[in-house]
Amino acid sequence: MQEEIIEILEDINPEVDYKTCTTLIDDRHIDSLGMVSLVAELEDAFDITIPAVEVVAENFNSAAAITKLVARLVEEEED
Amino acid sequence: MTSYFTLIFLVVFLPLVLLAYAAVPKRLRGYVLLCASYFFAWCISGPRITFMLISTLCVYGIARAMDARIQKRDAQLAQVKKGKREIKASCKHQLNQLLVAGVMVNLGILIALNYLGFFGELATAALGLLGIHAHFEFPRIGAPIGISFYTLMAISYLVDVSRETIKADHHFGRLALFLSFFPHIMEGPIARYTQTATALWEGRDLSAQNSYRGMLRMAIGFAKKLLVADRLNLYVKTIFTDYASYDGGLIALGAVLYTLQLYCDFSGCMDVAIGLGQFFGAEYPENFRQPFFSRTTSEFWQRWHITLGQWFKDYVYYPVSLSKPVKRLTTKARKRFGNRYGPLLVSGIALFCVWLGNGLWHGAGSQYLFFGMYYFVLIWLGGFIEPNARAWAADHGIDRERGAYRVFRTVRTLMAVFVGELFFRAEGLEAGLAMFGKMLSNFSLASFADGTVFTLMSKADFAVALFFVAVVFIYDTAYERGFDVRKMIEEKGFVLRWAIWIAIVMTVVIFGAYGFGYVAVDPMYAQY
Known part of the structure; x- marks a missing residue:
């Protein structure tokens, strides 16, 4: 799952090392326009819905955090 | 006393507040700050601070009602094994209704006090263009100090309670102090409930380091x-x-x-x-x-009046961008215009809402509307130019x-x-x-x-x-x-x-x- 997420991230901004970066939002590697694209891509790729309340820095600061969020939402969709 | 930049604030008001704060027991310090804050606002706005009290009462009551509904939902969920989704959806629907009511009351007060005259002028001008001679004039009551700031703080509190990222405050004094604390009431910063409410009400000891x-x-x-x-x-x-x-x-x-x-x-x-x-x-x-x-201008607004920009991002930009109709539009646009330009095109809807709100928030006047639209165009167009500028610089070896x-x-x-x-x-x-x-x-x-x-x-x-x-x-x-x-x-x-x-x-x-x-x-x- 994480590799697929990194591919999506690289498509949005290729200038970041997503394997190590843990400040994607804090350091503005992903801006609000990029965030909308990212959410749309993630929703399509994993068949989930990401509500606005989940769009916070702690869920999107790293590829690992995004993976965790997506895994949780996938699980909730299955419930 | 009209602001922090007056002698009476510095040599009378502030020392007296600090003295009273230090003299009373810890549990009463929040009340000292609350009284001081309402007194400060009264000195500037007189009886108009009643509107601040009305907003606070409204926000307190609605958040408590939300809290009661959330507790009812949790009790229902604990008793059933099937139908949880319906229970959650019903609760969400009612929370949204309460939220809309709370936002309408707070925005209603803000609009009635600050914008009716401006909207009346716009309506008069618009009807005049259609050849209808009408004149809308509304009495000017005047707004209390800080209404644009505490209204945004009140709305953020209600939204956060409805999203369940914070719990409704059961202590009226703490919530009232969060909204009215005298240092922020004039110009912000627009704080969130989790950032200041507890710390202020705790009545922490004055320390040499903090002083x-x-x-x-x-x-x-x-x-x-x-x-x-x-x-x-x-x-x-x-x-x-x-x-x-x-x-x-x-x-x-x-x-x-x-x-x-x-x-x-x-x-x-x-x-x-x-x-x-x-x-x-x-x-x-x-x-x-x-x-x-x-x-870039987009970055400028991430560095200038940061708390206002974040407020609009969290409570207007993302909710609009991630609403169902806009998401559907985004999906269609991505298929038609690609992964970058599709979402960018549609993001114009949310950006427009943000900058219309930002412009009007600054005041009731055509120059503020223009100001908002100016930044809307610059930032939206900047989104289209950015990937091309990045590619051009890479091609030419420019850092x-x-x-x-x-x-x-x-x-x-x-x-x-x-x-x-x-x-x-x-x-x-x-x-x-x-x-x-x-x-x-x-x-x-x-x-x-x-x-x-x-x-x-x-x-x-x-x-x-x-x-x-x-x-x-x-x-x-x-x-x-x-x-x-x-x-x-x-x-x-x-x-x-x-x-x-x-x-x-x-x-x-x-x-x-x-x-x-x-x-x-x-x-x-x-x-x-």
């Missing part, structure tokens, strides 16, 4: 306002009220000086507000982060983050900001357009050569203002490069750090723009 931090921060704020902002007002006020008498060169300088004035005034007030909070152990969020180092190209990006952004602030400060859209027109068609440096510029502000005032602008620039540059100047001062020995504080205060006393020959300028953002 020094607060006093240093306040001294820096006073320096920015009295050494730079209020002095530049001499030039700015004349050029914006009598622009027809001056050429484009002087008007262009007016736009630059107004931007500096606004920055030093507003960020100076934020220093004072944050410093006051530090006395009582509350850490308010920063509202500025060296905005003049921005590379966009260093050297001449980095300087070019900053200068270009500053030019856009100066133009935006020209329209923002102009006395109406018509005046803004006329000033901008003169800047383009009647630009001349003759007024600088023949000394006309010094009829607007004396050479001595120019020299003092520019010297302290340079000091502010060096101070900001240090922060930009990772040197926390304030922290470095705070960590010095007792004698040195108090010597620095006294030096700042003495500089303000000696060189401050107050008294004979100067007009006291109220904090500029307090009018919004």
